[in-house]
Amino acid sequence: MRTTRKMASVAVVGALALVATSCAESDRGEGDGSGGGSSTFTFGAAGAPEMFDPLYATDGETFRVTRQMFEGLLGIEPGSAEVVPELATEWTSNEEGTEWTFTLRDDVTFHDGEPFNAEAVCANFERMFDQNEAGQVAAEYWGYVMGGFSNDPDSSLYQGCEAAGEFEAVVTISRATSGFPTMLTLESLSMQSPAAMESGDANGIATEGEGFSFPEYAQAPVGTGPYTFGEYDEANQTISLEANDDYWGDAAKTDNLVFRVIPDESTRRQELEAGSIDGYDLPSPADWSGLEDGGNSVEIRDPFNIFYLGLNPEANPMLKDLKVRQALMYALDREQLVQSQLPEGAEVATQFMPSTVSGYNSELEAYPYDPEQAEQLLQEAGAEGMTLKFAYPTEVSRPYMPDPQQLFEALRTNLEAVGIKVDVQTASWNGGYLDNVTAGKYDAYLLGWTGDYDAAFNFIGTFFGNLKENDFGTEVMPWGKQLADDLQSADGIVDEAERATAFETINQQIMEDYLPGLPISHSPPALVVGPDVEGVIPSPLTAEEFDTVSVGGE
Template identity: 55%
Template sequence: MPAIKTTATVALLAASALALSSCASSKRNDDKAAGTDAASAAKGNTNATLNFGAAGAPATFDPFYASDGETFRISRQIFQGLVGFKPGTADVAPALATKWEPSPDGKTWTFTLKTGVKFTDGTPFNADAVCKNFKRMDSQNAAGQTASEYWLTNMGGYNGAKGELYQGCTAKGDSTVVIKISRPTSKFPALLGLPAFSMQSPTAMDKYDANGIKAQGQGFVYPAYANAHPVGTGPMKFEKYDQTNKTVSLVRNDDYAGDEKPTVKRIVFSIIPDETARKQALASGQIDGYDLPNPVDWPSLKKDDNLEIRPAFNILYLGLNAKVDPNLKDLRVRQALYYAINRDQLVRSLLPSGANVASQFIPSTVAGYNKSLQPYTYDPAKAKSLLAAAGKSNLKITLWYPTEVSRPYMPAPDKIFNAIKSDWAAVGVQVTPKPMPWAGGYVTGTQNGNAAAYLMGWTGDYNTPDNFLGSFFADPKGQMSVGAYDWGSKLADALSADDSIVDEGKRASAYEDLNKQIMEQYLPGLPISSSPPAIVFSKKVTGVVASPLTDEHLWTAKVDK
């Protein structure tokens, strides 16, 4: 039985099990005892520990200040949002809100909350707690505004700033919340399912100074809450972060109010940055599963373990920041850097089967994808010609790439870096490498706009073009600093206008046109590829549904130990 199953497979297996149970009960008189045994087997060992191999350390335990997948993977086990996503899909589903209703103009949303829910510190979850969370998110100091990338890219500002999407939260009794936004948007209410907007205990946030974040160098000093005291309503509770042994431990929340109770007692995340080491740890039984196995290992893992390939819902891109390197302001330079990369070879040799060369900044499954756009070809001669025309034949550039991590869109960052460096050297571009640990300055350094050129990617949070394009370009001061160009504000305005189109067909058409403009007129960065990532578990583990959003509920695992 596969460890990870699509929703359809789960339904089929359930139906098969029911049929077999019916046949058995007709053949023997001890059907009640057999049914009890079967239920116990299906439930698995509820006192088991699931050991999961993480590719990197979490940046923080407060998801509001996070933008990295390792933090979000842990957060998804501890916290819940007002909405969530149906397992195995990108479809919005109820979570802490049981239902929601927009006003006719799409700017006022009324949420009905689940009752009888408590945070794991005993604080009641209610409408007042929801509004306290939103007030906290919208009231950030300078460091917090820099760190809370998801709020900025989705809400557009803080404290009533011009253009901010969020306009206020009002509690109507204990179980009704009204949230106002400044304009209709395709991303509401889906964005409220993001880990960054999870509901957190107001009591714990006050007690442990959740907003006391400070900037330090290229990173941040997080307060006690973010380091050791995260409190949510989810199926698991934070236990400890053992930095010596590089493990994060969660324990079951026995008071979890969800319909599906946790099937494991503990989840331990073992931080193992090297993919080969993760594979060896799985083979030896040290861990029960891990994410992002190397594509070259897929055949053996499929044979010996339970490997599931997720749908591709991501983009790997090469970010460019003309504010850091003014040479990049010239469109011909950016085009030359693109023509110089042999992406067909890069995808074939370094990315998994099913990966595609990207023609734009959204994957082909997202509405607004422009099918008429063709990927830039590999043309070293044209790259040299463009550099010469721009007077940059001896261009020097610093290229950042992450270490101690694998990402769904970038399983081997060092190899991808070396491929690009080699291609650029062939057209006369001298590359200065800048490797940096993913959780040791890379994410915050690129997020703060400190890198001239860097490798980064994005796995979709929900299925709208704004989730990709808005995350990249809505903030003129963001990673690619489109504000450094004279068209930066025009692009940001176009993104907001297109996202506000209520008619889905018209909105998709507008985004198709905008994707063409981005690639042909603006080219703020270089989309590289879109890849289907995999996740693998031991044959002893079943019950985890693979997610295109990497939103796996590890707490539903059934561990046969």
Template identity: 55%
Template sequence: MKRHLWLGAGLAGVLVLGLTACASSSRDAGTTTAASGSAQASGSAGEGSGGQPANPDGQFVFGAAGAPSMFDPLYATDGETFRVARQINEGLIRFKPGTADPEPALATDWEQSTDGKTWTFTIREGVTFHDGTPVDAAAVCFNLDRMYNQTGAGATQAQYWSDVMGGFKNQVDDAGQPVPSVYSSCTAEGNKAVIALTTSTSKFPGVLGLPSYSIQSPTALQQYDANNVVAQGDSFVYPAYATEHPTGAGPYKFQAYDKANNTVTLVRNDDYYGEKAKTKTLIFKIIPDETARKQELQAGTIDGYDFPSPADWDGLTGAGFNVEVRPAFNVMYLGMTQGTNPALADLKVRQAIAYALNREQFVQSQLPDGAKVADIFYPDTVDGWTDDVTKYPYDPEKAKQLLAEAGQSNLTVNFWWPTEVSRPYMPDPKSVFTAFKADLEAVGITVNEISKPWNGGYLDGVEAHDADLFLLGWTGDYNTPDNFIGTFFTRTDNRFNTGTQPWGATLSEALKQADAIPDPDQRNAAYVKINQDLMGTYLPAVPISHSPPAIVVAGDVEGLVASPLTDERFSTVYKTS
């Protein structure tokens, strides 16, 4: 931050249409009450057609690209930690398999007040955490209050709370002013958890499906001192709960993290309220190198891995592996830092750069089938998407004209690109940079190349506004425009440095107001207007493409439902041989 079986194009249509239909119905319905969910477990829709597990007491081994940072999702921001946490935990809601839309999980249904500030969740009865503690409304409120009450290093690390909800209880900024929070309180009323917010937000209820908002055992959280996060230099030391005793209510239970052998082992939760996991043991084998992951899959020592290079898709498929391509729920963009290079403060210069990029050729030549040019900063399955925006087709002559009008025919830019990384939206950063460097030079722009390791200076440098131009992107966490453009532009001290522009505060306020509109139709209209302004009046970046990432499993593996959110649940997965 997410589809069809590469061997069968029909499933692609089903999944993509399903995602579109769900998003569309959400836009059009305008209701305030969620449909009551059945008691069926998550993942039942993902059972493979035909066949049964060859050995239900066997194991499924997945090749992980990195080690989890720990196992308490409240403090996590990385995909490998979330991948494990999704198997252990559940939240009030989850996402329907193969889509980005919410469905019941620990809550069977929910209601929203007219003003959008009160949400009432009916908690599923008869469910227990892995340690036998009941899952009830009191446990739900304990978890939400625990998140809200973080202090010190815990508050620093609970980034998904601060990014989405704002402040923690009694938190003040550097000037001593209270940091506003979307969250106000949670009250247990029988089997209902009533969550009060300070403002309506489009983030609800979708955000509650993220791993960071998992409902965990209050007993275990207290017994193993879960909040005792300690800063140690530039790193953090986590308590026993996060390293040895994560306790959720999901289909798998934590067994061990063997650092010597680079494996995380989970075992089936036989007391799970829904359909039990089809494999007794789930192992994540940490293999940082992609080539090594592919070789281990070919050797049969692992049963699958994520983000295979698009260059390998055909070869893997031809060798009998199942390459499942997710719908593209992401965006890659060329960022243009405001205020760093004075020339970029001129809209004409930014538009010239947009016209200079041959995005269509780039998508056709470098990205996998299913990728497409982005017209705005999120895919067309998300609310507020509109085709009625200013577009920037490849037009080098128009680019030259705009540069001349701006007095920047001899423009020089520092163009940054990341090394030592491959992202779902950007499989090969160097190739992206090379293509667009040539496009910029073709219209007379001098490009200074600057490359830095992803976690070794690139991200820090971009956030510090050191780059003129930079390549980045986003894979959506849930299905709202706020999760895309709200994440990018609401803060004026964002990576684009929009606060240096006279329109930066205007854009920020428009995003805040749109997010707080309780009526879906009115909110959708507000986001349409924001997208039009972003592309026509502001243009702080150039949206490049939406690219479908893949996940690959062995030919004898069934039951995997690829998710647009990389939200795969492995409880439905089994081997037939």
């Protein structure tokens, strides 16, 4: 999920695995509309949503809530990154990959009773496309995957939507891309009630200081999911959702779903142990065994992330030399770091994506820990004793980076051992660190990425696919444009096998010829639930759906 750093409001199209067609029925099954729950599941959230319209959301805590209320044309199989039908039962494209026909479910209504049909689908696309100036900044995901809005249609991947029948919608895009239609699994592109959006002035967003003023609709939006919006009690920092009695699929296992905002991780653990919440996300790896000893269940997700040491040759010209970047790679004892600092199941990275993503190059081997080779390369480059302005974030724990300071200190020790002088820099995650990385204020920095979906471009395309919109300073490198062009070309290959081969080649070039940054590791993040909780399905995308969860044997 794109919660690791800020995105440009208009960026290149993200890439996803191309789904040519799918005819399988949803595994949700058919609900009887009676409502299946008789209890409450309370989850400890690390932060409070600013509002609840997924189109304008960018952070994981907001999506954790909206995911329970909204659905997209396509969904993700629980417990995996596999694309499956959701509100669309099948989808096909023309040979050029530019016209996509979606066959829709005919038994779905929005929470306000309005019908879900092809006209509603097109109304949603047009609503997302037609944003005012403030909306174009706030709707970051649309800008990221679609490239543009109605004021600049030539830059937009999206070109139009037509209702070809009551339950058949045809969406036209400007070019073939591996990003479509799998991008429709994104929470931000969920389907919402056109009637509710119109009455609530959903697009009436405005700038307010450095943020936004959201319309009435954003505080109580209307979707099709297994839960409906209840209330947001800001005073007590709780968000309450209620089971949707008219849901088209299997009824939610609980009548109520509550999110309690508890920013401190240690406090969340205390609340779980006291029984006042039923679960929380990202428990410290050091606490896993203790939590399990207390009868709780630590649910470990499969790794779908990358932790890396970013390099910025714009800030430090010495980093333009490949030998210097290779020296830094050889200097890092990543195997020791994985064994001592990261949870069980973490592994050293050989490239900027996990092995489960199509396009991963299985022939690549990890750079070994070789401080003598590092010193030799630094000498050859005339960079002995170089100073590196190296930064890490505070006040944060990420799935790939559970304790930033400890990880930083281990890497700092490695660098200093080969003669590099480290100028330590730090700032809080949302209090300057991300902005400083984007502004190029550090020579080197710790950051990472949890994939939005199963696609090579969503990893390496996000990092290097836009020459000017990346944090690695590749614009000043002689190979920067070629790498960006190669990634865009690979993204446009319609044949899945050919596209995978192209990305495998690019991954090899990145690691052997370019090395724009230093991939460190992949980690399996966890969430924890209490002894009486059943039915949690851990998601490698950290995108759990809680309608399958029951509490206390209910």
